[in-house]
Amino acid sequence: MSGRTTALTPPADAGPPVRHPEAPAPGEVIGAHYENCFGCGAGVPHGLHLEVRAGEGVAVTAEFRVKEAHQGAPGLAHGGVLATALDETLGSLNWLTRVIAVTGRLETDFLLPVPVDSVLYLEAEAVAVHHRKIYCTATGRLGGPEGPVAVRADAVFIEVKVEHFINHGRPAEINAALADPDQVKVVRAFEVNP
């Protein structure tokens, strides 16, 4: 036993997530955090190309159109791709709190098959924070905000420093990212987090 608590239910002394005063306004698109991110980057031809919008509080929405490259069974989205869409949407919540965090645990329910060409309407919300742990939840509805829930997830994200990426990432990509002024701007926004 490691002694780590990996439960998805926040402990009793967890606090509410706090929206950063300079977070994107509700309705505003939260840009991609990295051009080569499979979830949001424009530089990945078969990626999900999720465009996430800030919501009220610490919540976001996103739309994901399932493409042929995302199939598992014939004509249906792969479960791992759907989990990625949920993960990416949940990860975007950190842009509203301006905390850098990575997925520690992601528990996914697949409730309905999701056909190619359908649009999954995703909603995610942070529900609690306990030290470095951020508890959050997401749903994906078929067709639009009123559609039936096809997938859902609960997750715990763990706050990390930017060194997490510098120390663990492959040097070629890390060096390229650090040489890119737009990427550095993304990181700086987090470093001034009060």
Ligand SMILES: CCCCCCCCCCCCCC(=O)SCCNC(=O)CCNC(=O)[C@H](O)C(C)(C)COP(=O)(O)OP(=O)(O)OC[C@H]1O[C@@H](n2cnc3c(N)ncnc32)[C@H](O)[C@@H]1OP(=O)(O)O
């Ligand atoms: C330059 C480029 C910059 C780019 C920036 C933006 C990128 C954004 C990318 C976003 C992309 C989208 C998203 C992605 O795809 S993120 C990619 C997928 N995720 C990862 O790669 C994470 C890999 N894991 C790790 O690196 C470490 O295990 C981490 C950092 C997570 C913890 O190791 P660390 O040694 O630091 O921490 P600790 O062991 O002292 O634990 C600390 C606390 O956390 C709790 N805990 C730990 N693990 C888990 C768990 N599994 N479930 C629940 N809870 C867990 C633990 O119990 C403890 O709490 P407590 O018991 O004290 O209460």
